[in-house]
């Protein structure tokens with residue numbers, strides 16, 4: 001099948017590449033000329049494990065190409081995916097200008113029955129708005145389908161190729177059949193295609209992300225309780241996670257959720273609720289608590305050193321919002337670095353993939369190091385922000401000989417508290433006893 005993907009960011013690139021892998025001919029379209037030039041030169045602008053193999057194979061096979069020209073790109077496409085940004089607007093609601101702008105452009109360009117798919121995360125009612133925009137100038141029949149994407153960065157290819165489920169929101173049986181044909185190779189492992197109306201599909205995406213963000217926040221709250229009563233959040237996690245009604249995943253306490261999705265989607269759902277005069281109170285608490293949690297370790301630094309941190313040097317391990325990505329959108333590391341810089345602290349940092357992106361943002365206001373030990377050299381303390389595997393089993397003797405004070409502030413609970421005690425390292429983590 002010939003398909004087009006408009007927007008070649010994270011989701012667009014993964015969607016396009018994976019559908020080429022299942023035998024379709026895919027044209028990816030983006031207005032960013034530099035990005036398209038890179039892609040044409042076989043350079044992937046993001047770091048996503050496993051994407052390169054599929055990308056190279058499908059370009060070689062002639063099934064994947066790139067253009068900045070919408071008219072050329074959609075020629076002959078039976079399905080057009082919209083994988084465009086939906087960032088928070090000033091009031092917190094999802095900004096639909098990218099989606100509706102492209103919908104307007106598409107109307108006069110369609111020359112055969114086409115399925116237009118909202119792949120972006122969009123509020124309830126967007127499929128209707130996209131339909132109305134296209135209809136203003138369309139001369140042919142078309143259907144707008146909501147098909148939210150549930151992939152996680154870092155494991156995006158695996159998530160896309162073996163989805164837990166595929167949600168298709170449509171009231172058109174013709175569009176449903178075309179979508180089922182496209183997804184058939186991905187659901188062979190028995191996971192379902194769930195077909196529903198457009199509005200329910202749109203809300204499903206926000207419900208999933210907000211529920212997961214709430215689950216994490218709940219465990220962060222339990223961690224805060226643990227610290228006050230002398231319990232251990234890792235034990236509580238194991239104790240509750242083995243209840244199959246609760247499940248083991250997304251129960252890891254830490255320094256708050258970040259990334260390009262949870263923060264904006266929780267905010268957008270709260271705003272959507274407000275628009276229909278519903279006070280979705282739990283979401284307001286989740287957002288407020290997550291904001292507090294992000295800088296929790298700065299409070300611990302102040303407990304340890306006193307409120308004036310001026311003149312200290314802190315090594316920061318990890319910048320990406322989570323491992324296996326170079327994405328720094330809403331990364332807790334950035335919030336902490338900003339707060340520490342304001343407090344007059346010098347920062348030395350290392351991240352396996354995200355340093356170039358942070359360099360673009362912060363320039364030489366912080367020092368970028370060649371590895372984790374280089375970052376720790378002559379720093380007073382170590383702050384762990386991302387759970388990259390390389391940080392899990394470091395040479396602690398080396399760390400002890402490089403850090404000025406033997407103190408670690410760990411936002412990801414990487415180390416065993418008993419081991420830290422044996423090593424004589426002062427160790428602050430989340431929801432567990434302080435080791436002194």
Ligand SMILES: NC(=O)c1ccc[n+]([C@@H]2O[C@H](COP(=O)([O-])OP(=O)(O)OC[C@H]3O[C@@H](n4cnc5c(N)ncnc54)[C@H](O)[C@@H]3O)[C@@H](O)[C@H]2O)c1
Nearest residue numbers: 007008009010011012030031032083084085086120121149
């Ligand atoms: N990143 C994720 O893990 C993820 C997962 C599921 C869903 N989503 C949702 O998918 C959507 C896209 O997210 P993303 O992270 O891929 O965004 P992104 O910012 O990485 O990419 C968006 C792309 O769209 C391009 N673009 C903007 N205007 C355009 C236009 N008029 N024509 C063509 N291209 C245009 C941009 O240049 C950019 O390359 C969002 O709604 C997001 O919430 C993201």
Ligand SMILES: O=c1ccn([C@@H]2O[C@H](COP(=O)(O)OP(=O)(O)O[C@H]3O[C@H](CO)[C@@H](O)[C@H](O)[C@H]3O)[C@@H](O)[C@H]2O)c(=O)[nH]1
Nearest residue numbers: 149150151152153216250251252254257258259261321322
């Ligand atoms: O137990 C956990 C799990 C995650 N996180 C944090 O939560 C954030 C989001 O993590 P994750 O969900 O793994 O990453 P994303 O790539 O942002 O994926 C989420 O957002 C995507 C965009 O909407 C959805 O498609 C995915 O299903 C959804 O998991 C990160 O800051 C993690 O550190 C925790 O603090 N504790």
